[in-house]
Amino acid sequence: MKAITTSKLVKILFLLPFAFTTSILFSQEEEETSKFSISGSVDAYFRTNFNGLNKSEEIIGGDPVDLTPAAPATSFANDPGFAIGMANVILGYEGDKVGFVADLVVGPRGEDAVFLSSPSTNIVNQLYAYYKVNDGLKFTLGNWNTFLGYEVISPAGNFNYSTSYMFSYGPFSHTGLKVDFSLNDNWTGMLAVMNPTDYTEYNPIGKYTFGGQLGYSNASGSAYLNLIYGEQSLTDDALFQIDLTTGWDLTDTFYLGLNSTYQSTDGVGFYGAALYPQLALSENFGLGLRAEYFKELEDGGPVYGADVRSLDFTLTGSYNLGGLIIKPELRLDSISEEVFLDRDLAATDNLASFVLAAIYAF
Template sequence: MKIITTSKIMKFLLFTVAGFTGFQTFAQEDEETSNWLLSGSVDTYFRTNFNGLNKQVYLDDGDDIPDIFPQAPASSFADNPGFAIGMANIILGYEGEKVGFVADLVYGPRGEDAVFLSDNSSNIVNQLYVYYKVNDALTFTLGNWNTYLGYEVISPAANFNYSTSYMFSYGPFSHTGLKADFNFDDNWTGMLAIMNPTDFTEFNPYGKYSFGGQLGYSNGMGSAYLNLLYGEQSYVSDEATFQIDLTTGWDLSDVFYLGLNATYQDTDGLGFYGAAIYPQFQTSENFAIGLRAEYFKELDNDDGIIDDGLVYGEDFRALDFTLTGSYTVGNLIIKPEFRLDSISEDVFVDRDLNANDNLSSFVLAAIYAF
């Protein structure tokens, strides 16, 4: 009887320990599951010109190279006529106490333009990095991340205006390298990075590197960031590229926000500078209206070719006025947008195929973000 009793007690203890261990394991798994992050967006749009053709125009001037007259501003994304699609974006991440990762995948025309210097044109990786949080003051990140320069970003869900600025389009999209982020206190932050040449996101084909830096200040009303980039971008020039960029935005009242971006980039006399303001009014709980007013000046660039091959010539100036409404219904954002571009050269074509220096257009975009 004693042996039987002891066996029952041992079985009970083993069952209790196993049950507690299983519960603890389940709790740990549930806690770990809660650290998994999933987000993303899909976007689509309609675009039309008021004073220009709504199709691509190819004219041969006799030099055996057809001239492509842009029927959209020479800025990235939202540049196709008629009904068009943007991209599908899925972001998977894990946020641990000390370590984590982000895998940001894009697919569609906007995504292809965003990763245009990837070795494979069908590449869908927008960001891919791991990080190690040493302590509350220092975090190391290794991999590929979207640029820290500028006011606008690749994701349409994170921009107020659907079409993008010239400063964003001419500047870096992404970087691959190693960076250190610093939290000096509750308001001040910093960043130092060593990176591949800009937008070479998969590997370094030239054996040369760029250096990045950032100093940031934020409080409950807004933030300001001073950004620096220096290094040889071999696909542009053998000379080093230097860019300094100021990005800031503040809630001046409960309904009025004002953002500002100013930037200057130079590579041995080639480059650009510009500035833009972003006033935004929250007119109701679901609707806001905002303006981007941008001045952009290209330095003496011999080719003047950006993004998808649209040519504005050398040393051009551009003014961009973009008025955007933003109506939110649940996770859906509807953005009607009017845009006027004025260029210092006759780079557009009107309905009679006459050269023109300005283009007025309308975009209606729909973005679902989750």
């Protein structure tokens, strides 16, 4: 895990009052044409397993033996007991033509999200500037979170607190140049040239990845077809991933999302699909399910091994108390191989777990 120095935290705390003062000046001088904003979130959680280990060390034969805590091999929210996620502060400026976003993170979730950044920038989640040529054409240069997939890094942007296998093994972030354009009121497109995936500070191999997106949206929902293609290292063949993300309000209280993806690097990779039904039971409380099927390719996969099948059923409640969101969550992972350890240190193919998360978004 990457270390975050105290000096960096001091710098952030020092800059926030300046940023707040700047936002006041911008709002006074350019209220009608521009907007400076500060937003973000903090999150913490409790996690326990019903049928697996809840500690990272076991006493066997009188000696301590290090064990990997039994947890799904997905990103974030995997530590046992009471744990923290991340603190996220997003500074943004939106003018008539130009703007920027500086998205800073600290904490374990933030470190995991920027795992290929160098230590000098391991608090930067996003950092980009953009220029709007007109209402239908915008250029962006810098580092931004991926456009693939249904889920996002920030817990405030997801209904489920834990994350899917498809999200965990797809890209997190890109650095490069992209152009967004509108075809009409409903159709949009995007083209990008980027560093290898998740190398956010610079390009270490001199190879580039290309990305594209075609989107459709109306008042009821949206659908996006996404793809990336390019070599990710000096030894790998080109990675290809195609991804469909869509979600629709079927009634005033029922929403249905879908994510389907396929990724391959010379026959090594995965494919999968997930449904995200969500039901609003009151103004402040809702229930959401993630039902995911994830299959690793026969030549190899990034998680449990070649030709392994994973099923993830995650039921999440979401209770909104103003800016505070409480999320109790039940999750069942069922794998076609015995990849977990139960409480008796015996191999098992399934894991049932519970998470209680608190997220404050501002």
